Amino acid sequence: IISVWMHPCGRWKARLGRMEIDARFRYYFQHPWSRLVVAYLVTFFNFLIFAEDPVSHSQTEAHMIVVGNCFSFIVNKYPDGGWNVLKIVMWILAIFTGLVAGKFFFHRRLFGRYLRLKMFREDHGSWMTMFFSTILFLFIFSHIYNLLLLMTGGMGPHMVTEYMGIRNESFMKMAAVGTWMGDFVTAWMVTDMMLQDTLYPEWGQTARRFWKKGNNRIVLFWTVLISLTSVVVLVISTDWISWDNLNRGFLPSDEVSRAFLASFILVFDLLIVMQDWEFPHFMGDLDMNLPGLSTTQLKFKLPVCKRIFKEEYHIHITGKWFNYGIIFLVLILDLNMWKNQIFYKPYEYGQYVGPGEKIYTVEEPDTLSHFNRSTLTWEWRSTNIDPRTNLTYIHRDISDHIKSLDFFNNPCLVYHDCLSLSKCRQHMHQLLSVCTFCLALLIC
Structure with a gap:
């Protein structure tokens, strides 16, 4: 009888102990210093992987799974005559279909009603869902277009493939600038959020007072972002600084170390999102301004034909999806970098x-x-x-x-x-x- 009555008590003590451990872990895992270290390490590691990646020196044609097909479908490999019109109509139709399917099928029905994911409640995250569904339908329509070319015959050079028509050296420079923009903007956004909130009141009190005073945060945000981005674009595009001359063979990398570094970047990209205080539902009531702006959200009214659409449509961008939506875009480039290291053949x-x-x-x-x-x-x-x-x-x-x-x-x-x-x-x-x-x- 005693053991029966003590057993529930022991279970409750064990649960309380686990809850205390979880609370401590969450406190340090989501601490401002932890978030800042992870965010800025990703930026540094992206520079390092670009400098150490042998593909960034390659003169062969760049190729990228799925995204390369979408790029080739829209940008190049246009045939003559009526095929040009057909191709343009098809990729416009693919974009429209992707936007509609992403909004009404994937976001509203699949994520909202069927899976009931709280982070996709109402219209939250709809733009990111529409973006990825557009990529999916561009990929599908590109294969339909290839099927039409194959049925015609003699159109091999105009077939849409994952090859993008630009050299790997040029593509990797654009990817480096893109990952820099995405990762640094995200890190700078995390910094802005840490200095605005009051969840950790004892952290950075002096810096917070300066950051919130007047327009300091807005001026500093845009000044640092524009100046550093200009320097990075200049250095990467002109090869002004040669990493090989600076490094001089100190701890040379191989496939294993580069693959590990690329996977480390992927994990850190996900950690940036997981360290958010409202993860995974993003349903908190933190009232923080968007980075570099004096408002908590952006709203745009879409000009639509009222005879066709009786409702009034708005583009509404909230802080969380504005901040972390960039990370998911950078993940595409980071996944491609990781794939290159794993399957690299000179x-x-x-x-x-x-x-x-x-x-x-x-x-x-x-x-x-x-x-x-x-x-x-x-x-x-x-x-x-x-x-x-x-x-x-x-x-x-x-x-x-x-x-x-x-x-x-x-x-x-x-x-x-x-x-x-x-x-x-x-x-x-x-x-x-x-x-x-x-x-x-x-x-x-």
Whole structure:
């Protein structure tokens, strides 16, 4: 009888203990310092992965799954005649279908009524849902367009593929600027929110008083954002600073370390959202102004034909989706970066591996079509003469301190080498990196 009456009491004590631990963890996990460290580390890591990524030096044509199809569908590979009109009509129809399906099917019915997700209550998050559904329908309509071209015959060069018609070097520069804009704006928004709220009243009291005084927060937000963005765009677009010259081979990266860094960025992107005080429902009543603005929300009235639409439509952007919607856009580029590191093969990017596992890049994109897998090697290019220059082909290639060990393509070889004591220390470091990388993926 005593054990029966004591058992519920013990369970309640255990529950209270777990609740106390959860409260402590949540307190430190969502502390302003934790949020600021995570937000600014993502910005730094994105710069580091761009500098260490061998794809950013490649002269081959850039390709990206799904997004590359959408880009190619809208921007390039237009045939002549009536096919141009058909293609334009199809991608306009795809955008319209994606917006309607995203709003009324995915957001309202699937997320709102069927799954009943509180974060998608009313119209919250509808624009992000419509954006991703538009990408989905552009991808679907591009394949329908390809089917029509295939039925016609002789339209192979105009088929929509994941190849985007721009070089990897140019695309990676645009991606670096895009991730900088997304990550730094997010970090700056997190800073703005931390200095506006009062949930942690003992933190940063002096900084908060200065931040809230007059128009200080608005002036500082736009001044820092515009000035730093201008410097970053100038440095990335002009190659004014060479990371290879600065780094000089200090701790050169390989596929494992770059893949781990890319997965680390993905996890941190998600942590930024998870550290929000209103996560996961975003139903709090914190009344904070939008970053760089003196209002808590943005509203725009859509000019619609009242004869057709009797209701009045507004574009309403709230703080949470304004802040974190950018993160989901950056995730697309970060996922592509992560994919590049996992499945990286030098030959596919006009590169090859030389002595010391260093990566060499062919600088002349026009000549890449004349080479194949057997000729795009160190042995062939260091011994054969280019008839145009009377020098070996390797003299016109550039080398980086970054390395390629072909780790993910030869796991059995790595395991065999680990049995050797002479190489055990080197590969134990690699295996530890892989284990940490897999752990980061599980967290993600």
